[in-house]
Amino acid sequence: MIKLMSVNFDDCIPNWRTQLETIEYNVLVVVREGKVRYELNGEEMIAEKDDVLFIPQSTRRSGTNWNGIPHQKHTILFTMDRHEPTGIPFLDEGKCLKFNLSHIQYAYHRCERLYEEMRGDKSYRTMICLGIMQELIGMLARELEKTELAxxxxxxxxxxxxxxxxxxxxxxxxxxxxxxxxxxxxxxxxxxxxxxxxxxxxxxxxxxxxxxxxxxxxxxxxxxxxxxxxxxxxxxxxxxxxxxxxxxxxxxxxxxxxxxxxxxxxx
Missing domain, CATH: 1.10.10.60 (Homeodomain-like)
Structure with missing residues (x-):
């Protein structure tokens, strides 16, 4: 079962960085502007505008602004029951991934809605947030099933x-x-x-x-x-x-x- 921990929007934060650590949660990163540099299990990964990253639990991760230039991105932190397969290949395989979405603008707006709902106090907030999160994961899974374009x-x-x-x-x-x-x-x-x-x-x-x-x-x-x-x-x-x-x-x-x-x- 997926459990949301937090949803963040990093809006051009000067000197943004995360320390090197083994994370105990999964992260979805959706980059809106600029570039962000991650070190994931000892390998460098640069994510830029319109890129989506999946960073699985137990990854040794650090992050920083690319070349010191601030960026914009959404980050969604969540956990799962590691002993129960979800049926979503990229979640169950637990590998770091970077890819593009055909409907990236729609993904931006779902991230915005998720961010707003997580900070609100309206009724059924938990159910709505989980629904948005499941939709995003489904979009990513469907995208990964597509035949690679020339x-x-x-x-x-x-x-x-x-x-x-x-x-x-x-x-x-x-x-x-x-x-x-x-x-x-x-x-x-x-x-x-x-x-x-x-x-x-x-x-x-x-x-x-x-x-x-x-x-x-x-x-x-x-x-x-x-x-x-x-x-x-x-x-x-x-x-x-x-x-x-x-x-x-x-x-x-x-x-x-x-x-x-x-x-x-x-x-």
Whole structure:
């Protein structure tokens, strides 16, 4: 049985380090920004943005900022009954692992929700936290079962993703993405979906809506201004897209007393 110990968010801590010790718990590390250096059983492992690490119980571990530069990461500490197999291969094998998730943004938001719930006092907190933790573990296990992608496919998908991250507010057409990697539009759509689980256009809308959520809560911009800023020149279309991904209209999103759970953006 999995038992959560603590959930932390290390937000650019200067001189961050953990002493060399044999840990008596398991650790999931999800890196959001920068790089972190670990020594795991005498071997160096560098984890950077979008990397996920699993560090099993009984690992001799130390950690520090990479080259002294602060980083951002989520860490989840948990224990298991070592005498009962979980049925999750990477947990039962007990080996140090580093890998990427197709739905890394969704994983970020589940970590954020877990962090908030662990520090709250609402009813059923323990059950909700365990459910989120089990979901994260299931996502990791499923990812590890996938057939290894050819390096060229990963490179093409990363090129497209980087372009979308930089230009998501601009008009995006599949044809223009295809020219980036000198492939056909159909290939681009199929490749991106294979690597990231959804189409490039859906990813663009996710990025825009995520930005809209932040602007609605933390700026004095009007909804119409936000729509135009994000590349939606028809405000009614922005309303439809926003509600499609969040389940709420922009106005209802602002009116909610607590910050709504926007993890559904990445499902």
């Amino acid at each position: 390096p060229s496919k990963r490179k093409y998908a990363d090129t497209i993703k980087s372009y979308l991250l930089e230009h998501y507010r601009d008009p995006i057409e599949i044809e223009s993405l295809a020219k980036l990697i000198h492939r056909s539009p159909n290939y681009v759509t199929a490749l991106f979906k294979e690597v990231h689980g959804h189409s490039p256009i859906r990813y663009m809308h996710q990025l825009r809506v995520l930005e809209a959520c932040s602007l609605l809560l933390h700026s004095d911009m009007t909804i119409a201004h936000i729509a135009q800023y994000l590349g939606y020149y028809d405000t009614s279309y922005f309303y439809r897209i926003f509600k499609k991904y969040t389940g709420l209209s922009p106005s209802d999103y602002v009116l909610q007393g607590e910050r709504p759970d926007i993890s559904k953006l990445f499902t």
